[in-house]
Amino acid sequence: KAGVTQTPRYLIKTRGQQVTLSCSPISGHRSVSWYQQTPGQGLQFLFEYFSETQRNKGNFPGRFSGRQFSNSRSEMNVSTLELGDSALYLCASSSRGAGDNEQFFGPGTRLTVL
Amino acid sequence: GEDVEQSLFLSVREGDSSVINCTYTDSSSTYLYWYKQEPGAGLQLLTYIFSNMDMKQDQRLTVLLNKKDKHLSLRIADTQTGDSAIYFCAEKRTVQAGTALIFGKGTTLSVSS
Numbered sequence: 256k257a258g259v260t261q262t263p264r265y266l267i268k269t270r271g272q273q274v275t276l277s278c279s280p281i282s283g284h285r286s287v288s289w290y291q292q293t294p295g296q297g298l299q300f301l302f303e304y305f306s307e308t309q310r311n312k313g314n315f316p317g318r319f320s321g322r323q324f325s326n327s328r329s330e331m332n333v334s335t336l337e338l339g340d341s342a343l344y345l346c347a348s349s350s351r352g353a354g355d356n357e358q359f360f361g362p363g364t365r366l367t368v369l
Numbered sequence: 370g371e372d373v374e375q376s377l378f379l380s381v382r383e384g385d386s387s388v389i390n391c392t393y394t395d396s397s398s399t400y401l402y403w404y405k406q407e408p409g410a411g412l413q414l415l416t417y418i419f420s421n422m423d424m425k426q427d428q429r430l431t432v433l434l435n436k437k438d439k440h441l442s443l444r445i446a447d448t449q450t451g452d453s454a455i456y457f458c459a460e461k462r463t464v465q466a467g468t469a470l471i472f473g474k475g476t477t478l479s480v481s482s
Contacts, residue, residue: 261411300471305467310465313464356419357417
Protein backbone atom coordinates (compact mmCIF):
# COMPACT_ATOMS: atom_id res chain seq x y z
CA LYS A 256 0.00 0.00 0.00
CA ALA A 257 1.40 3.40 -0.94
CA GLY A 258 1.92 5.84 1.89
CA VAL A 259 0.78 9.43 2.22
CA THR A 260 2.08 11.56 -0.62
CA GLN A 261 2.55 15.31 -0.61
CA THR A 262 3.31 17.62 -3.50
CA PRO A 263 5.33 19.58 -4.11
CA ARG A 264 8.15 18.59 -1.78
CA TYR A 265 9.79 22.02 -1.90
CA LEU A 266 8.45 25.48 -2.65
CA ILE A 267 9.97 28.93 -2.66
CA LYS A 268 7.61 31.91 -2.64
CA THR A 269 7.85 35.60 -1.90
CA ARG A 270 5.92 37.61 0.66
CA GLY A 271 2.39 38.44 -0.39
CA GLN A 272 2.02 35.49 -2.75
CA GLN A 273 -0.29 32.58 -2.14
CA VAL A 274 0.45 28.88 -2.21
CA THR A 275 -1.47 25.62 -2.52
CA LEU A 276 -0.15 22.36 -1.11
CA SER A 277 -1.57 18.95 -1.93
CA CYS A 278 -1.90 15.74 0.07
CA SER A 279 -3.05 12.31 -1.09
CA PRO A 280 -3.90 10.01 1.83
CA ILE A 281 -3.36 6.29 2.03
CA SER A 282 -5.87 4.47 -0.16
CA GLY A 283 -9.08 3.93 1.80
CA HIS A 284 -8.33 6.59 4.38
CA ARG A 285 -10.97 9.27 4.70
CA SER A 286 -9.45 11.63 7.24
CA VAL A 287 -6.68 14.12 6.51
CA SER A 288 -5.02 16.40 9.04
CA TRP A 289 -2.48 19.14 8.45
CA TYR A 290 0.33 20.26 10.73
CA GLN A 291 2.90 23.04 10.56
CA GLN A 292 6.42 22.37 11.84
CA THR A 293 8.81 25.22 12.63
CA PRO A 294 11.98 25.30 14.75
CA GLY A 295 10.45 27.80 17.13
CA GLN A 296 6.91 26.54 17.60
CA GLY A 297 7.41 22.86 16.86
CA LEU A 298 4.50 20.86 15.46
CA GLN A 299 1.17 22.67 15.48
CA PHE A 300 -2.21 21.41 14.35
CA LEU A 301 -3.77 23.30 11.45
CA PHE A 302 -7.00 21.48 10.53
CA GLU A 303 -8.67 18.12 10.09
CA TYR A 304 -10.95 17.01 7.27
CA PHE A 305 -13.19 13.99 7.14
CA SER A 306 -15.49 13.11 4.24
CA GLU A 307 -15.00 16.56 2.69
CA THR A 308 -15.95 18.39 5.90
CA GLN A 309 -13.62 20.39 8.10
CA ARG A 310 -14.08 18.97 11.58
CA ASN A 311 -11.78 21.27 13.48
CA LYS A 312 -9.19 23.95 13.07
CA GLY A 313 -6.17 24.99 15.08
CA ASN A 314 -5.23 28.47 16.19
CA PHE A 315 -4.14 29.88 12.82
CA PRO A 316 -5.30 33.01 11.00
CA GLY A 317 -7.89 32.92 8.23
CA ARG A 318 -5.11 33.11 5.64
CA PHE A 319 -4.76 29.37 6.18
CA SER A 320 -7.54 27.38 4.59
CA GLY A 321 -8.08 23.93 3.21
CA ARG A 322 -10.47 21.58 1.54
CA GLN A 323 -10.98 17.91 0.90
CA PHE A 324 -12.24 16.32 -2.29
CA SER A 325 -14.55 13.36 -2.76
CA ASN A 326 -11.54 11.08 -3.36
CA SER A 327 -10.17 12.17 0.07
CA ARG A 328 -7.30 14.13 -1.42
CA SER A 329 -6.79 17.40 0.41
CA GLU A 330 -5.31 20.77 -0.36
CA MET A 331 -4.30 23.57 1.92
CA ASN A 332 -3.92 27.15 0.83
CA VAL A 333 -2.02 29.99 2.42
CA SER A 334 -2.75 33.47 1.10
CA THR A 335 -0.75 36.66 1.53
CA LEU A 336 2.36 34.77 2.60
CA GLU A 337 4.48 36.11 5.45
CA LEU A 338 8.09 35.30 6.29
CA GLY A 339 6.87 33.42 9.37
CA ASP A 340 4.94 30.98 7.20
CA SER A 341 8.23 29.33 6.22
CA ALA A 342 7.89 25.84 7.60
CA LEU A 343 7.53 22.15 6.90
CA TYR A 344 3.87 21.39 6.28
CA LEU A 345 2.92 17.84 7.13
CA CYS A 346 -0.18 15.95 6.20
CA ALA A 347 -1.45 12.89 8.06
CA SER A 348 -4.12 10.40 7.13
CA SER A 349 -6.20 7.97 9.11
CA SER A 350 -9.03 5.71 8.11
CA ARG A 351 -11.81 7.07 10.27
CA GLY A 352 -10.51 10.25 11.83
CA ALA A 353 -11.61 10.72 15.41
CA GLY A 354 -12.29 7.06 15.94
CA ASP A 355 -9.00 5.86 14.50
CA ASN A 356 -5.92 5.31 16.58
CA GLU A 357 -3.24 5.58 13.91
CA GLN A 358 -2.26 8.65 11.95
CA PHE A 359 0.34 8.22 9.22
CA PHE A 360 2.34 11.18 8.03
CA GLY A 361 3.63 12.12 4.62
CA PRO A 362 7.15 13.44 3.91
CA GLY A 363 6.00 17.06 4.06
CA THR A 364 6.25 20.13 1.87
CA ARG A 365 9.08 22.49 2.73
CA LEU A 366 7.86 26.05 2.13
CA THR A 367 10.34 28.91 2.10
CA VAL A 368 9.01 32.47 2.00
CA LEU A 369 11.50 35.14 0.92
CA GLY B 370 -0.17 24.52 31.20
CA GLU B 371 -1.26 23.00 27.93
CA ASP B 372 2.13 21.79 26.71
CA VAL B 373 3.47 18.32 26.22
CA GLU B 374 6.96 18.39 27.70
CA GLN B 375 10.04 16.44 26.67
CA SER B 376 13.73 16.78 27.42
CA LEU B 377 15.54 18.15 24.38
CA PHE B 378 18.60 15.93 24.06
CA LEU B 379 19.74 12.42 24.91
CA SER B 380 23.11 10.91 24.07
CA VAL B 381 23.84 7.17 24.39
CA ARG B 382 26.38 4.65 23.22
CA GLU B 383 25.52 1.96 20.70
CA GLY B 384 24.18 -1.15 22.41
CA ASP B 385 22.92 0.72 25.49
CA SER B 386 19.25 1.31 26.27
CA SER B 387 17.72 4.73 25.64
CA VAL B 388 14.86 6.12 27.71
CA ILE B 389 12.99 9.17 26.44
CA ASN B 390 10.54 10.79 28.83
CA CYS B 391 7.44 12.87 28.26
CA THR B 392 4.78 14.50 30.42
CA TYR B 393 1.39 15.40 29.05
CA THR B 394 -1.42 17.52 30.40
CA ASP B 395 -4.84 16.31 29.34
CA SER B 396 -6.04 13.56 31.64
CA SER B 397 -8.84 12.77 29.19
CA SER B 398 -6.41 11.93 26.37
CA THR B 399 -7.27 8.46 25.13
CA TYR B 400 -4.16 7.67 23.13
CA LEU B 401 -0.52 8.65 23.44
CA TYR B 402 1.99 8.29 20.64
CA TRP B 403 5.66 8.16 19.83
CA TYR B 404 6.84 9.36 16.44
CA LYS B 405 10.35 9.37 14.96
CA GLN B 406 11.65 11.99 12.54
CA GLU B 407 14.88 11.60 10.60
CA PRO B 408 16.55 14.57 8.87
CA GLY B 409 14.55 15.84 5.91
CA ALA B 410 11.76 13.33 6.47
CA GLY B 411 8.21 13.29 7.77
CA LEU B 412 7.07 11.60 10.97
CA GLN B 413 7.17 7.84 11.33
CA LEU B 414 4.66 6.32 13.75
CA LEU B 415 6.64 4.08 16.12
CA THR B 416 4.02 2.99 18.59
CA TYR B 417 1.07 4.18 20.62
CA ILE B 418 -0.63 3.22 23.84
CA PHE B 419 -4.21 3.38 25.01
CA SER B 420 -4.69 5.27 28.24
CA ASN B 421 -6.07 2.27 30.14
CA MET B 422 -2.80 0.38 29.60
CA ASP B 423 0.36 0.88 31.61
CA MET B 424 2.83 -0.86 29.31
CA LYS B 425 3.19 -1.89 25.70
CA GLN B 426 6.11 -3.75 24.16
CA ASP B 427 6.91 -3.97 20.47
CA GLN B 428 10.24 -5.61 19.61
CA ARG B 429 12.97 -3.24 20.90
CA LEU B 430 10.46 -0.61 22.00
CA THR B 431 8.76 -0.49 25.40
CA VAL B 432 6.26 2.21 26.30
CA LEU B 433 5.42 2.86 29.94
CA LEU B 434 2.47 4.99 30.97
CA ASN B 435 1.88 6.43 34.44
CA LYS B 436 -1.56 7.95 34.10
CA LYS B 437 -1.62 9.32 37.64
CA ASP B 438 1.50 11.41 36.98
CA LYS B 439 0.68 11.92 33.26
CA HIS B 440 4.12 10.53 32.43
CA LEU B 441 5.00 8.55 29.33
CA SER B 442 8.34 6.98 28.47
CA LEU B 443 9.84 5.22 25.48
CA ARG B 444 12.62 2.72 26.05
CA ILE B 445 14.69 1.58 23.09
CA ALA B 446 16.68 -1.56 23.84
CA ASP B 447 20.07 -2.23 22.17
CA THR B 448 20.16 1.25 20.64
CA GLN B 449 21.74 1.40 17.19
CA THR B 450 23.26 4.30 15.23
CA GLY B 451 20.22 4.11 12.93
CA ASP B 452 18.06 5.09 15.90
CA SER B 453 19.63 8.57 15.86
CA ALA B 454 16.70 10.91 15.16
CA ILE B 455 14.22 13.24 16.83
CA TYR B 456 11.51 11.50 18.86
CA PHE B 457 8.18 13.18 19.43
CA CYS B 458 5.65 12.36 22.09
CA ALA B 459 2.03 13.29 21.26
CA GLU B 460 -1.35 13.11 22.94
CA LYS B 461 -4.64 12.81 21.10
CA ARG B 462 -7.08 15.49 22.23
CA THR B 463 -10.68 16.14 21.33
CA VAL B 464 -10.85 19.43 19.46
CA GLN B 465 -14.21 20.82 18.41
CA ALA B 466 -15.90 18.09 16.32
CA GLY B 467 -12.76 16.04 15.80
CA THR B 468 -9.36 15.34 17.27
CA ALA B 469 -5.82 16.65 17.01
CA LEU B 470 -2.41 15.43 18.02
CA ILE B 471 -0.64 17.74 20.45
CA PHE B 472 3.11 17.25 20.19
CA GLY B 473 6.06 17.86 22.46
CA LYS B 474 9.06 19.75 21.10
CA GLY B 475 10.94 16.53 20.43
CA THR B 476 13.96 14.78 21.95
CA THR B 477 17.07 14.53 19.79
CA LEU B 478 18.66 11.12 20.32
CA SER B 479 22.32 10.86 19.41
CA VAL B 480 23.86 7.39 19.29
CA SER B 481 27.64 7.06 19.21
CA SER B 482 29.51 3.93 18.17
